[in-house]
Amino acid sequence: MHTYIAMLAKGSREQAQTDSERDRSLEGLLVHRSLRTSVFNESVLIGQIESLRPVIERFAPTLGTIIAAAPLLGILGTVTGIIQSFDLLGEAASVSDPTIVAGGIAEALYTTAFGLSIALVTLFPHVYFKSRADRALGRLETLAGALLDSQHSSE
Numbered sequence: 295m296h297t298y299i300a301m302l303a304k305g306s307r308e309q310a311q312t313d314s315e316r317d318r319s320l321e322g323l324l325v326h327r328s329l330r331t332s333v334f335n336e337s338v339l340i341g342q343i344e345s346l347r348p349v350i351e352r353f354a355p356t357l358g359t360i361i362a363a364a365p366l367l368g369i370l371g372t373v374t375g376i377i378q379s380f381d382l383l384g385e386a387a388s389v390s391d392p393t394i395v396a397g398g399i400a401e402a403l404y405t406t407a408f409g410l411s412i413a414l415v416t417l418f419p420h421v422y423f424k425s426r427a428d429r430a431l432g433r434l435e436t437l438a439g440a441l442l443d444s445q446h447s448s449e
Contacts, residue, residue, distance in 0.1 A: 298440070
């Protein structure tokens with residue numbers, strides 16, 4: 295990215311355009327799309343950055359869904375385990391053996407722990423990819439500013 299900013303600062307828009315044609319990075323795509331158009335402004339650049347957002351944030355929806363759904367599935371298991379225990383208690387006139395209800399209680403605790411574990415394990419990659427996406431968007435915004443500056447200086 296810094297090479298594009300340096301090229302644009304020196305007024306080497308043609309060199310930046312040539313280099314960006316082979317560059318498949320996000321920065322290369324932004325420079326190529328921007329310099330390919332005859333007229334661009336801040337709105338156009340924001341639109342181009344937003345068109346790259348799905349590529350940048352491609353893991354966020356899946357990880358976010360897992361983080362939200364896993365504890366809910368754990369709670370669902372908790373509820374079914376408690377229901378199972380109460381069903382067993384309701385069927386027996388008097389429960390003298392506690393192991394009869396232990397299976398339902400164990401199911402309740404295991405599913406809760408499993409759901410929370412999945413959510414926690416997924417949270418760390420989610421935070422990692424989110425911070426990478428934020429940094430990538432920041433770099434693209436910086437590059438967009440350099441592109442605007444080069445546009446104004448060439449006029």
